[in-house]
Amino acid sequence: MSGNVQSGYSFPAEWAPHARTWMAWPARPATWHGGIEAARAVHVEVAKAIAGFEPVTMVCSPGEMAEASLMCGPGIDLVPIPLSDGWMRDIGPTFVTRPGGMAGVDWIFNGWGGLHSEFAADAEVAAEVLKLKSYPRLAARMVLEGGAFSGDGQGTLLVTEECLLDPRRNPGKSKADLEEVLAYYLGVKSVIWLGHGYDGDETGGHVDEIACFVKPGTVMLQVTSDPEDPNYLTQHDNLARLRSARDANGQQLEVVEIPQPARREKDGRRLTLSYINFVFANGGLIMPSFGDTCDDTAFRIFSNLFPERKIIQLLADDLVIGGGGMHCITQQEPAVS
Numbered sequence: 537m538s539g540n541v542q543s544g545y546s547f548p549a550e551w552a553p554h555a556r557t558w559m560a561w562p563a564r565p566a567t568w569h570g571g572i573e574a575a576r577a578v579h580v581e582v583a584k585a586i587a588g589f590e591p592v593t594m595v596c597s598p599g600e601m602a603e604a605s606l607m608c609g610p611g612i613d614l615v616p617i618p619l620s621d622g623w624m625r626d627i628g629p630t631f632v633t634r635p636g637g638m639a640g641v642d643w644i645f646n647g648w649g650g651l652h653s654e655f656a657a658d659a660e661v662a663a664e665v666l667k668l669k670s671y672p673r674l675a676a677r678m679v680l681e682g683g684a685f686s687g688d689g690q691g692t693l694l695v696t697e698e699c700l701l702d703p704r705r706n707p708g709k710s711k712a713d714l715e716e717v718l719a720y721y722l723g724v725k726s727v728i729w730l731g732h733g734y735d736g737d738e739t740g741g742h743v744d745e746i747a748c749f750v751k752p753g754t755v756m757l758q759v760t761s762d763p764e765d766p767n768y769l770t771q772h773d774n775l776a777r778l779r780s781a782r783d784a785n786g787q788q789l790e791v792v793e794i795p796q797p798a799r800r801e802k803d804g805r806r807l808t809l810s811y812i813n814f815v816f817a818n819g820g821l822i823m824p825s826f827g828d829t830c831d832d833t834a835f836r837i838f839s840n841l842f843p844e845r846k847i848i849q850l851l852a853d854d855l856v857i858g859g860g861g862m863h864c865i866t867q868q869e870p871a872v873s
Contacts, residue, residue: 543674543723545632547630555870556869557817557867559582560627560661564654575858576604580612585848592613595661597657617668622658631868640666641676641721678714679705684700686744686749688751690783692728692783694747696741699740728783730746730778735767737808738808747778753783755778759793808860813860821846822862
């Protein structure tokens with residue numbers, strides 16, 4: 537990577553200790569195709585599961601505080617901040633740390649490259665959260681969402697070309713241009729570029745639907761065994777890229793393959809069913825199930841990878857209808873030592 541100027545902060549791995557997890561109450565009915573109440577119920581399930589391990593704060597539009605409080609019950613903190621939609625991974629700050637200090641990166645949010653135009657309030661959420669916490673705000677001049685990258689906590693970042701090089705996000709920017717921004721704000725030393733994301737992904741290639749770091753030197757990749765699936769070629773291309781990649785320490789990566797659930801559609805749209813879309817918590821891990829034959833296999837893979845964590849598997853069907861999953865609706869705030 538060119539340039540070595542950094543902000544002094546770095547992006548901790550998601551498995552590192554958390555101070556809390558942030559979530560946001562779903563606010564845009566159109567996103568959920570008639571299922572916003574079901575989506576809210578799943579948000580509550582996920583919040584309560586995480587709250588068994590660490591504090592949870594739910595951002596909520598002021599006019600919906602009463603309903604959210606009633607559904608969440610005690611144990612979930614609620615804070616009033618206007619919302620347009622509510623995917624906290626993508627609209628919240630990316631928390632970064634340095635010894636004894638915390639800050640938040642506020643990326644430019646433009647509604648996933650203009651997926652829809654109703655994003656004005658969401659674009660202000662990161663700044664509002666940082667103001668609430670009195671953390672320094674690092675305003676990045678780059679369109680990026682939290683679901684678009686995965687880090688190992690040691691200077692390596694995993695992204696897709698489809699998302700970061702999207703001309704609706706960062707027109708005219710090269711990989712080198714974007715890597716310099718990532719290096720500055722996240723302390724990144726090496727960026728591993730995958731190709732395409734999940735077929736039908738409304739976000740346009742978020743990596744958190746297909747691959748993520750699960751420990752230093754180890755990446756989990758979702759792979760279909762169906763050669764007729766459009767994901768087959770892109771996933772095997774990504775597998776080849778990962779096998780030839782090196783992390784920031786120069787080490788070859790171990791790749792853990794996890795099966796892709798069977799194809800499912802709703803109203804002519806492909807749903808992005810993904811076991812990669814899971815959440816770390818302090819001592820725990822919240823992962824999805826889909827009523828699929830692969831659910832048990834996925835649970836065994838996670839159990840073998842994380843024997844020290846309590847793993848909770850929750851049905852995620854009502855989240856994928858909106859275009860995302862458990863990782864998409866959460867944002868970790870790391871603990872500062």
